[in-house]
Amino acid sequence: MTIRIATLNIRHGGSKxxxxxxxRLLGYDADLLVVTEFRANEAGTTLVAQLEDAGYTTTHPMAEPKQNTVLIASRSPIDRAAPFTRDLPGRHLWCAEFDGTLVCGVYLPQAHAKLPYWEALIDRARRSGVDLLIGDFNTGNNDLDKEPKGTKFIGPETPGRLIATGYTDVWRSLHPTAREYSWFSRPGDNGFRLDYIFAAPEFAERVVACEFDHAPRLARETDHSALVASFN
Structure with a gap:
């Protein structure tokens, strides 16, 4: 049985x-969707209804209508959902469990504000049994994950520290020397890889594909590319 996962940042709630x-999201025919920059407003309510009409179970944290957060949608019933930690605002790290799999949907803030969330993930994700960390991490290393002329990341060591706890950067594991970006700066048009799927060993060994879909970004539906992965 193949499990298909897709994540897409829909830019400020995607209302436009x-x-x-x-x-686009329904077209991925994914078993699991993680939608970042989701907003709990009228557009968000409509998106939830469309996903649930298509057979998904959904969950997202409480948030103000103009706050960016995470929506998780699963073909399998969601057994429980909760913030990753009570020590930080739940809208940036939201977890759901289904079929014995624990997923953390991630939308990290920018600049130095993201660092406490990274520290929480590095310290607790593996110990908490999180199988998949999926979403917009707003971070990468300053080598292959950005164009050389682009602004340097804050916290470029954090993805490597998370990997050292036992996770695999799924896309990078299949593309070890590639440069491919999920977001481009304005102005400057510099590329950055911001969107990730990190998998615990039992999932990492089952990956069969992980690719960016640039169509939503190129069509200007949003400013991010989607990331789509398949696992046996």
């Missing part, structure tokens, strides 16, 4: 292109 984005 809500129909196109819902069609």
């Amino acid at each position: 292109f809500s129909d196109a984005l819902s069609t």
Whole structure:
């Protein structure tokens, strides 16, 4: 049995292109969707209804209508959902469990504000039994994960520290020397890889594909590319 996972940042809740984005997300025919920059507003309510009409179970944290957060949608019923930690705002790290799999949807803030969330993940994710960390991490290393002329990342060591706890950067594991980016700066048009799937060993050994889909970004439905992975 193949499990298909997709994640996409829909940019400020996606209200300007809500129909196109819902069609895009449903078109991935994924077993699990992690939608970042989701907003709990009218557009968000519509997206949830469209996903649930298509057979998904959904969960997201409480947030103000203009706050960016995470939506998790699963074909399997979600057994429980909760913030990753009570020590930080739940809208950036939201977890759901289904079929014995624990997933953390991730939307990290920018600049130095993201560092406490990284520290929490590095310290607790493996110990807490999180199988998959999925979403927009707003971080990468300053080598292959950004164009050389682009602004340097804050916290470039954090992905490596997370990997050292036992996770695999799924896309990088299949593309060890490639440069491919999920977001481009304006102005400057410099590319950065911001969107990731990190997998615990029992999932990492089952990966068969992980690729970026640049179509939603190129169509200007959002400013990010989607990341789509398949596991046996």
